[in-house]
Amino acid sequence: MENGGYVGGTNPAGKKVIAELRGVSKRFGDVLAASELNLSIGEGEFLSFLGPSGCGKTTALRMLAGFEAPSEGDVLLDGEVVNTLDAHHRPVNMVFQQYALFPHMTVAQNIGYGLRQRRPRLPRAQIAEKVGKALDVVQLGGFESRRIWEMSGGQQQRVALARAIINEPKLLLLDEPMAALDRKLRKEMQIELQDLQRQLGITFVLVTHDQEEALSMSDRICIMRDGRIVQIGSPQQLYDRPNSRYVADFVGTSNFFDGKISDRSGELATVALDNGMSVQGKPGADLSVGQEVCISVRPEQMKLHHRHAGVDVEVHNRIFLGEHTEYLVSHETLGDFLVLSPRQSELAEGPFNVGDKATVTWEPSAALILDRN
């Protein structure tokens, strides 16, 4: 598989590519909803599209499902270009954002719908048996003849899921399936979805704007912004090696300091911060001297000291989280930032109280030099 121009879009080694986007763009009138998407999805993978509302996630999904044809580029399924192939011919099923369950059918009729479209027809008994199994998978046994409006939001979501997996699709698309559920139910469903994916071995493509959801469930995450893919990688890759401030900010929490690269030799580069300080950090590949950048340091990479050389700060807020304590500290010119201090070092250093003077240090290798955008 060629990887030229892919933003980290290399398919995980050894997996058969099941779906692919090649330079795919989609225009709605003047709106460029998706721009130059390049991505290959491996068999059995759990991939997420993550990005704020309106960044083109649903559009990307709808092109895979067959509801929209790309304006440019190619959509491939199983190695074949399917740009204009109708949805009903694709081995792909979707769980819709608001489930889109058929209101005039029972739960069992909804779930069996896909099977009833098969030609030659499947025997009734076989359909009933498969529906029964699908109901068991989503733990809704006994709800066969219920009406859709008699089901709670969480139950409806399971029905939508069962309806989508009964055809054993090559690709299961899920458009913010958990958005309408309350927090507790969402957590449960996330775990269930992951179990289900392992159990069925179906490739999942999930759309979400919830970073926690994407981080906890996905093998790979595809970060989107304004219709473009910004970075693709495993949750850990994105967290440890974001390629831009946007990604560092979207995945997890980070502290950012603006500056310019003043020197670049060897592993580390030196950045002259806008406040006059000079700090070292690990540069991203294509950054050169003189370029406007920002330094990103994760709160847990920062250490707080009582008496130690470092950045002088004042403690403004302290939140005890058990294992960790989160400090909001303030520097005269750098402004406010977050420090996450593990219990261990709290015990060694002694506690910091609001109003205390302290110093902050971090390893140069923990400071990532990133593109400002």
Add this chain to the structure above:
Amino acid sequence: MTQRTRNWLLLAPAGTWFLVMLIVPLSVVFIFSFGERAPSGGVVPAFTFEQYANLPARWTAFKNTMTLAPVGTLSALVIAYPLAYFLAIKANPKWKTILLVLVIVPFWTSILIRSYAWIFLLGGRGIPALLDFVGIEGVRLINTPFAVLVGIIYGYLPLMVFPIFVSLDKLDKRLLEASSDLGAKPWRTFVQITLPLSIPGIATGCMLVFILLMGEYLIPALLGGGKVFFVGNALVDLFLQSRNWAYGSAVAVTLVVVMLITVTVYMRLISRLGASREDVSIM
């Protein structure tokens, strides 16, 4: 104010209206129907079934009404459905409103004037002349049941289009996508999703058109030329021309009874069709 008084107050205007404009006149007609014709026209109070015994004399009017009303309703449905479907689902949203207005525009002119246009079109110098020109001779359209049917369909089409349009327009388009996603071909999606979910609109449209058609008299009078008689025409004749109020009342009562029976049976059928659906209950 208690909830109860408030409810009564809310119902009062409509209730009064119904009482004065519907119940009272209907009762009067009902009483008249057992009376006798006064020599000078009007009614002499009596209690006789004579008028009802005479009903078979007007059998043709009943027969015409009871065939052309359902046939007209079904024809209007067959023509209106694709139109409503196009407007609600296929038409570019930008044009939707304009196209919808075009459907209503004919309503802005009186049905009388529009029917005169049809008199010309179906008359000797209209379509038959055109057919004559291409070699099909001797076609007579005006003053036939066909002419009345054409007029009915034309006049009542918007009334059928609207409720169907509304039910199709509020149909969640993602249901159609979901159906396609699950492997249904377009035709199967229509039969399994679109059609069942537009039943409330179909039912409302048919009901409206059918009830109004049962009382129709203008279109048959103009396009049927006295040859295709509806019960409505019989009533006009009996009350206004021959001034036989008692007999007219008996015909009117019979029409109301026939209507009530048909509508009841119809509602039964519809509610069975959508037996388990909550959204048919608008009927």
